[in-house]
Amino acid sequence: MKRYGLTLAIFIFLSLTYYCYLVTINRNEVTKTKLYAAGDSVVYSNTEYLKDVRRSNDGNMAFEVPLSEIMEREKKFGPLKSLQIPKQEREKEYSDRDNLPQNPDSKEISQYPERTPNSHNHKSTNNDSPQTLGINFNGVSLSGTNPSGYYPPDVMGEVGPAQYIIHVNGRIVSFSKSTGLVDGAINTTTNNFFAGIMTNSPGTYTTDPRIRYDRLTKKWYLLMIDVPQPLANRVLLAVSPDSIITSSTVFRFFFYQQSKAFLDYPTLGLDANALYIGGNLYDLSTDEFVNSNALVIKKSSIQGTGPMVITDLGGLIINNSGPFTPQGVDNPDPNATEGYFIGVDKGSFGTLMIRRVLNPGGTPSLSPNIPVTVPTTSKPLKVPHLGNTGGENGRLDALDDKLFMAQMRNGSIWTVHNIGVNSSGTTSNPTRNGSRWYQVSNLNSTPALIQSGTVFDNSTNAANYWLPTIATSGQGHSAMVYCIAGANTRINMGSVGRLSSDALGTMQTPFTITNNTSFAYNPPADPGTAGSRRWGDYSCIRVDPNDDMTFWAIHQWCNGENNYGVYVAELKAPPPATPYEISPPNVSIGSNISVNLIGKSINGSGFFDPGSGFTNHLKVAIDGVIVNSVSYINDTTINLNVNTEGAVRNSTRLVTVTNPDGQISSASIFKIVPSGTPDKFVLWQNYPNPFNPTTKIDFDLPENANVSIKIYDISGKQVAEVLNENKQAGYYSYPFIANGLSSGLYFYSIKAVTENGTIYISVKKMMLIK
Known part of the structure; x- marks a missing residue:
């Protein structure tokens, strides 16, 4: 009986202790939110899952966690339901920006260069978005499928080679880029994802998500901060091993511990050398703004197990001047040698402030503040x-x-x-x-x-x-x-x-x-x-x-x-430019030759190739012709090396251009002709037909001749002349642009008078549809 009473007493004691612990946590959660929520959602997930979390105590060394382990926790404990409390607003508490002086050099204009009375004539004539x-x-x-549970979500996402990953407060979820459907690789809360490197303190949660896919290292970088109470916080970083996230992916986690202040509103930029993390520092006791901050992580140091090399470059604001909420600048250039932070000036409207980061892949240092005057803000x-x-x-x-x-x-x-x-x-x-x-x-x-x-x-x-x-x-x-x-x-x-x-x-x-x-x-x-x-x-x-x-x-x-x-x-x-002309216009059977494909740009359409280092490239196909190489020149010109060996003569062949994004433009403009000189006079049917407003007129000339090509309307009135000059024997193609003509049936005629007096005349119909 005594043993039973002792057991009961121990059970009651432990139950009361656990109840007091929960009450203490809940009281702390409610009373401390104002001090540390500050721009960040106050969301306390069910913490039962934390019992299964392996933790890292060294933020500089990679803490490897299989995604399967993270998702197993999600599955085991179900949706990690959250107590939703609107996040407080540190941004609002910083009221100095209400009454800033305007940069005296700033002009009160809505655009720069300043609009002139005729500037509208220089705008695009396209009435749609490009x-x-x-x-x-x-x-x-907020609630429903893939719930965030946070007020607000702080929207962030990134596109990779095959996936789009949403990374917001309360939810990380991946989608197939080609379908827009959840792909099942990752779908969990941010607290669960970063649990192993969050501050081990009751009520700690994550906020302010950032994500980048880096084409150069072929890795994903996910960043957040945690909000421990009442402690200095951590910058949390996860790095994928490769470009595709799957259930077998093993993430490497790192963290950087703040010591004397709270880092809020982290920004993230990435280039060939480093990760650039900006933010605002707030006093732990007063919650007042202290300074802006810049962190630089040597990118090569986090490609393996570490140690992570991170440099805290300190406060960026000097004498009330410098970038407020400095943005780390993304730069896709593989040859970049400098990094950058940019922000609005802390002390004035109408000014942007830049800081260069020198030697970012080695021992980083900062330039002085560099002001840029902009129109009034x-x-x-x-x-x-x-x-x-x-x-x-x-x-x-x-x-x-x-x-x-x-x-x-x-x-x-x-x-x-x-x-x-x-x-x-x-x-x-x-x-x-x-x-x-x-x-x-x-x-x-x-x-x-x-x-x-x-x-x-x-x-x-x-x-x-x-x-x-x-x-x-x-x-x-x-x-x-x-x-x-x-x-x-x-x-x-x-x-x-x-x-x-x-x-x-x-x-x-x-x-x-x-x-x-x-x-x-x-x-x-x-x-x-x-x-x-x-x-x-x-x-x-x-x-x-x-x-x-x-x-x-x-x-x-x-x-x-x-x-x-x-x-x-x-x-x-915009789609590729419309194929319009091949130069030279006629290619002989059995040739191996370089030609230029000329396109016509309409509402921003154009050819494009991204260059080396990218998966997708510009492609050109020609019916019945081998295309050996494709060289991008500019948005309306492509150089092709083609082989017409074994090709059969046809008036024109279809040329199809595919831009790297998969959009296609095509036209029948590639003309294959027999080698040598034509054996007879021929006027070919124009192409395309019907047309608007441009078409091509081809003819074969077996002898030197004076050639005229004229256009007539249905009443027999001449409305245009395409050609009137002496030509050598050969194969020819001439464009006709029907600007100023209305839709309808037209006739085009050729008259060729040779040196010995032979006359060749032919007439064909064509249809203009506008």
Whole structure:
């Protein structure tokens, strides 16, 4: 009996101890969120799974964890349900950006170079976006399929050779790039994924996701921070062994321990030498902003088991000047020798601040602050949205004027942020939010603004464009993605783009990607505070590593009543240029010859090849002809080496051009002729026929002759002359462009008068359809 009583007493004691432990954790979770949530969702997952977690105590050495082990925990414990608490807003607490002085050299203009009265004449005449929508799908939601459970998700994703991986607060999930369907490789919570390297402290959770696929190392890099309470936090990093994530993948995990401050809003840039992690530091006791920070990880040091070589370059702000929320800059150039951080200036509007990173693959060091003057900027406004029932607190937060990601292309940095603007797109007396983008060049000498523009709604009941991200492809085309909402506008995801040939400072026509026409966003668990409701920290748009021309964008939208979705959209580049001409125009049977394929660009269409190091390349096929080699010259010219041995003569052969993204353009323009001199006069049928507005007229000339080719309408009136000159015997092809002519039936005739007086005349019909 005594033994039974002792056992009962021990059981009661242990039960009470465990209950007190849970109460303590819950009390800590509730009372400490304000101090450390600060821009990061407060979400406490079921911690039962932590009993099965192997932990690393050395962040510099690779901690190898099979993905199967991570997914087994997910399966064993089921969905790791979360207590959803809206994340507090460290960004809002930093109020100094409310009343910053304007750079006195900044002009109050909406685009640079400044618009002139006739500048609209230099814009593209295309009324559509240069990108078209390809595969698109909703990948994650607040609740439902692939739930995040976080307020907000902090949208991030990346495209690889075969997969698209969504990495948001509360969820990492992979999809087939070709179908948009979940591929089953990874689908787990972020807390479970990073569990082995998170701070071992009650209530710790992960936030602020970043992800990159690196074409040079053929690896994935996933980054987050943890939020321990009340401790300095860690930067968490996972590296894949190769380019395809499968159930047998073994990730290598590293972490960097902060010592005296909390690193918030980590950014991530990647180049041939290093990973560049920027962020803002906050005091552990007061939660006040301390400085911005830059970390550089030597990329070669994390390709194996370590040790990771990381350099903390310290505070970037000196005397109230320097990059606030510095963005590490992505650079796909395999020959890069310098790295970069860029941000808005801490002490003024109208200024970007750059820091060069010297010797990033060795012992990194920073340049002094390098200011770049841009058109006037401002802090964005809170965003109204149709269906809001929460008043001012129900508006959506646009954060501040920090930059959202930065990418380098051909010596230029492209970056973007949201600012408050008026109906002219400038910053005085702002009434809406616009998305301001920049191209900054001359980075090796004195960086300077090449162009900038503002995407905004100039109507009276304006929509807001906020949380934007921009990217530029190998073709030089650019695409931007953002959220759209307004007092009369539902919350959706949108995009806008520009061609490399468009006038500086301009974009083409914006379009909406998602289709929310009825849902409102008033989640009961997130009523909003301090004048707004959190919506997110950023978005992402990236260029496909296989073809260097397709964009993949991800952003947030309202996909159900009081629910948000995370939407992925493939944005396809313009198709190849239309094959128009072969030079020389006729190729003899039995030839092995180089020819130029000339294309016609329509609304940005063009040939493209990404160069070495990419999987996909430009291809050309010609019916009945062997194409030995394809050499990209420019967007309208390809050099081909062809072999016509054994080819059978035909008037024309179909030429098919396939760009690296798989889009096709074709036309029958390749003419094979017998070798030597024609044995008779022939006028061939024009091709294509019907046509609009260009066609080709071929003829064979057995003798030297004066040749005239004329065009007549159906009444017999001459409307054009294609040719009138002496020609040597041979095979000929001439274009006819029917500009100024209306649709209908036309006739074309040839008259050839030889040196001995022989006359050859022939007439054929052709149809113009406009």
